[in-house]
Amino acid sequence: xxxxxxxxxxAIAHACVESGVDFVSGYxxxxxxxxxxxxxxxxxxxxxxxxxxxxxxxxxxxxAAAWCGIRSLCTMKHxxxxxxxxxxxxxxxxxxxxxLVIMSADDPFAHSSQNEQDTRCYAHFARIPxxxxxxxxxxxxxxxxxxxxxxxxxxxxxFRPTTRICHSKGDVDLGEPxxxxxxxxxxxxxxQYVVIPAHTRVLHxxxxxxQAAMKKRLVERGFNCYTIRGKIAIISGGIGATYVxxxxxxxxxxxxxxxxxxxxxxxxxxxxxxxxxxxxxxxAPEAEEAVRQAAGCIPVFGKKNGYxxxxxxxSPQVVAVIMEKAGFLPKNPFPQVDPIQxxxxxxxxxxxxxxxxxxFYAIKKVFRxxxxxxxxGCYTLGLQLGVVDTTICMGASITVASGISHAGDPHxxxxxxxxxxxLHTGIQGLINAVYNGANITVVILDNRITAxxxxxxxxxxxxxxxxxxxxxxSLDALCRSCGVSFVESVDPYxxxxxxxxxxxxxxxxxxxxxxxxxxxxxxxxRVGVKRGRYRVNTxxxxxxxxxxxxxxxxxxxxxxxxxxxxxxxxxxxxxxxxPVGAIVREGKK
Amino acid sequence: xxxxxxxxxIGIGGQGTILASNILxxxxxxxxxxxxGAETHGxxxxxxxxxxxxxxxxxxxxxxxxxxxxxxxxxxxxxxIRYSHYLKKGGKMVVNKHLxxxxxxxxxxxxxxxxxxxxxxxxxxxxxxxxxxxxAEDAGSPLSQNVVMLGAASKSMPLKxxxxxxxxxxxxxxxxxxxxxxxxxxxxxxxxTC
Numbered sequence: 001x002x003x004x005x006x007x008x009x010x011a012i013a014h015a016c017v018e019s020g021v022d023f024v025s026g027y028x029x030x031x032x033x034x035x036x037x038x039x040x041x042x043x044x045x046x047x048x049x050x051x052x053x054x055x056x057x058x059x060x061x062x063x064a065a066a067w068c069g070i071r072s073l074c075t076m077k078h079x080x081x082x083x084x085x086x087x088x089x090x091x092x093x094x095x096x097x098x099x100l101v102i103m104s105a106d107d108p109f110a111h112s113s114q115n116e117q118d119t120r121c122y123a124h125f126a127r128i129p130x131x132x133x134x135x136x137x138x139x140x141x142x143x144x145x146x147x148x149x150x151x152x153x154x155x156x157x158x159f160r161p162t163t164r165i166c167h168s169k170g171d172v173d174l175g176e177p178x179x180x181x182x183x184x185x186x187x188x189x190x191x192q193y194v195v196i197p198a199h200t201r202v203l204h205x206x207x208x209x210x211q212a213a214m215k216k217r218l219v220e221r222g223f224n225c226y227t228i229r230g231k232i233a234i235i236s237g238g239i240g241a242t243y244v245x246x247x248x249x250x251x252x253x254x255x256x257x258x259x260x261x262x263x264x265x266x267x268x269x270x271x272x273x274x275x276x277x278x279x280x281x282x283x284a285p286e287a288e289e290a291v292r293q294a295a296g297c298i299p300v301f302g303k304k305n306g307y308x309x310x311x312x313x314x315s316p317q318v319v320a321v322i323m324e325k326a327g328f329l330p331k332n333p334f335p336q337v338d339p340i341q342x343x344x345x346x347x348x349x350x351x352x353x354x355x356x357x358x359x360f361y362a363i364k365k366v367f368r369x370x371x372x373x374x375x376x377g378c379y380t381l382g383l384q385l386g387v388v389d390t391t392i393c394m395g396a397s398i399t400v401a402s403g404i405s406h407a408g409d410p411h412x413x414x415x416x417x418x419x420x421x422x423l424h425t426g427i428q429g430l431i432n433a434v435y436n437g438a439n440i441t442v443v444i445l446d447n448r449i450t451a452x453x454x455x456x457x458x459x460x461x462x463x464x465x466x467x468x469x470x471x472x473x474s475l476d477a478l479c480r481s482c483g484v485s486f487v488e489s490v491d492p493y494x495x496x497x498x499x500x501x502x503x504x505x506x507x508x509x510x511x512x513x514x515x516x517x518x519x520x521x522x523x524x525x526r527v528g529v530k531r532g533r534y535r536v537n538t539x540x541x542x543x544x545x546x547x548x549x550x551x552x553x554x555x556x557x558x559x560x561x562x563x564x565x566x567x568x569x570x571x572x573x574x575x576x577x578x579p580v581g582a583i584v585r586e587g588k589k
Numbered sequence: 590x591x592x593x594x595x596x597x598x599i600g601i602g603g604q605g606t607i608l609a610s611n612i613l614x615x616x617x618x619x620x621x622x623x624x625x626g627a628e629t630h631g632x633x634x635x636x637x638x639x640x641x642x643x644x645x646x647x648x649x650x651x652x653x654x655x656x657x658x659x660x661x662x663x664x665x666x667x668x669x670i671r672y673s674h675y676l677k678k679g680g681k682m683v684v685n686k687h688l689x690x691x692x693x694x695x696x697x698x699x700x701x702x703x704x705x706x707x708x709x710x711x712x713x714x715x716x717x718x719x720x721x722x723x724x725a726e727d728a729g730s731p732l733s734q735n736v737v738m739l740g741a742a743s744k745s746m747p748l749k750x751x752x753x754x755x756x757x758x759x760x761x762x763x764x765x766x767x768x769x770x771x772x773x774x775x776x777x778x779x780x781x782t783c
Contacts, residue, residue, distance in 0.1 A: 246649035337674045
């Protein structure tokens with residue numbers, strides 16, 4: 001197939017096609033989303049692909065497909081694996097017949113995440129193999145191996161690329177795509193698939209019995225390998241291994257760990273050939289713990305004795321510092337250089353014309369001193385507008401709101417959640433809040449798309465992952481059926497209308513739901529919605545700053561007056577905010 | 590050491606840094622060379638600072654260490670200053686003569702350097718300062734400013750102009766090939782005067 005310059009996730013997606021994947025499911029999450037985004041748009045697709053409503057749902061679907069003997073891929077980000085942890089743990093007991101590869105992308109440095117957890121720990125916990133690629137080419141090459149390994153061992157295999165694999169690019173040698181249409185067949189076997197206590201005790205023993213063979217196999221497959229070059233050694237894995245290789249001095253041995261669990265005897269043989277060993281890995285000391293167990297009295301340098309950080313991501317210069325400090329590199333070739341200080345920061349910001357900004361503005365106007373639990377999506381950026389007080393994980397806005405309500409805090413509580421997040425794990429919180437009589441206002445920010453991760457459709461969009469029409473969920477009917485009597489839909493561009501409805505909600509007790517409905521501006525632009533642009537009549541503008549405080553990136557200050565720049569998407573919300581009517585549509589006086 | 594030629598492309602989410610990095614990657618493939626890169630995806634793309642690392646002949650990791658970039662291409666003046674510590678001694682900087690102030694400057698009353706102050710500060714580097722927005726507009730579309738920038742930087746890269754131009758043709762939308770070829774050539778011509 002030749003060589004291409006690809007994003008890591010594109011290479012992974014291609015490798016899935018080369019492996020003859022039959023079934024694909026997942027929930028979007030940075031840095032994992034592009035794998036399904038690539039797979040779902042392939043014209044000659046011979047596999048099934050879906051965006052599921054959450055990771056637990058995705059994994060259970062994929063597991064069932066693997067039980068039917070076909071190859072399944074399930075993708076998510078690391079924190080998504082928490083949601084899928086329940087089926088994950090027991091899927092190790094039931095095993096699979098078709099290959100099941102679970103891609104859980106880690107995000108060291110939390111570039112786009114709420115924490116820095118390490119998927120390798122889940123593999124350890126579930127006692128299943130975990131493949132940890134060090135480069136895009138390796139990520140690509142590991143995928144067919146992962147399917148084969150899963151089938152050979154009869155176990156799900158975790159595949160754990162990190163941000164610097166998923167969102168790196170490189171020239172990748174690709175294989176030929178496999179086009180084949182296979183139908184799965186479910187063979188009833190209650191002792192395997194019905195985990196009542198009598199069955200599960202047997203299955204647990206079987207899982208434990210597989211461990212020794214599994215470790216040996218990972219070494220035989222060449223995922224874990226080494227070269228002896230001297231009396232001291234560095235052991236590394238994942239992207240960290242490439243940084244080490246870039247710096248590795250003569251006379252230092254090198255071991256690369258690409259798969260877990262590590263065979264202890266094999267590891268011990270290597271370690272004992274050296275006088276001291278340095279372990280460099282991102283996040284948890286997963287390899288280091290194995291090395292320490294194998295090392296006996298040989299000194300080991302790593303996280304546990306302060307030579308390497310537990311948190312953040314590695315980089316060539318971080319690795320150079322660790323190597324120099326531990327005495328494995330005579331001189332750091334990357335001397336410290338400091339960025340220029342005191343520049344105004346440029347963090348990500350809600351787009352010009354984003355519905356969330358208008359909704360937050362209205363919320364703040366009506367509920368001035370409220371508590372604002374929020375959730376995970378673009379709208380987490382409402383933090384900059386002072387309308388996000390909590391974010392912990394997907395679906396945790398309504399639950400945190402009801403918890404604060406029942407804790408007795410006297411403030412009004414207004415929580416915000418996006419449509420995709422609401423369908424992911426928000427609904428349970430709403431049912432619970434109604435059932436237990438919380439006093440909260442829930443604003444569902446409904447832009448009908450999973451925007452932040454790259455505009456994936458969800459059950460509220462009206463199309464599937466592959467663009468087939470599907471009946472959109474009625475959020476209104478859904479909320480009513482949960483027992484909410486006050487459910488109102490409003491266009492957040494209509495600030496007055498939204499303020500009126502929020503005021504109505506403020507007067508009432510119980511759980512109130514407001515669905516703030518407006519298309520994501522990026523989606524709107526893509527489908528060709530044109531609203532015209534707005535400008536400031538500088539003769540009228542009094543420089544009061546009301547529009548500036550709205551925080552829209554289309555509004556700037558020029559010669560002390562407001563000015564609307566080319567980012568304007570024409571939402572016209574600022575025309576309603578301006579107290580003197582200085583903002584007018586372009587072309588009008 | 591790595592032996593790669595390291596280019597850092599800097600911009601603001603939405604300015605087309607990813608297409609620019611794809612063009613460089615494609616040009617490397619055309620010349621049969623290895624290339625590694627890393628870029629910003631996800632939430633940070635929403636109008637935030639974005640960076641693309643490209644390591645021509647790169648064999649190892651995708652990240653360029655600070656102080657090691659051979660060439661820095663910035664689509665914005667303020668971002669050029671923010672990432673200037675990435676440039677190695679004697680490295681070259683190609684910066685769009687255009688300043689977009691972050692919204693935080695207005696909403697939080699932060700002090701930002703002026704265009705002239707930034708240009709004065711950048712003068713200590715080997716600097717090329719095209720007005721890429723204007724040149725892109727002249728070429729036929731303001732969206733082609735990323736290709737103007739690549740053109741302006743092309744004389745400072747170890748890639749043949751034919752490979753870059755072919756990569757541009759392969760990667761930009763079909764309807765805009767002519768505009769982007771013109772954008773590249775205008776940029777390259779300006780780059781020759783730096």
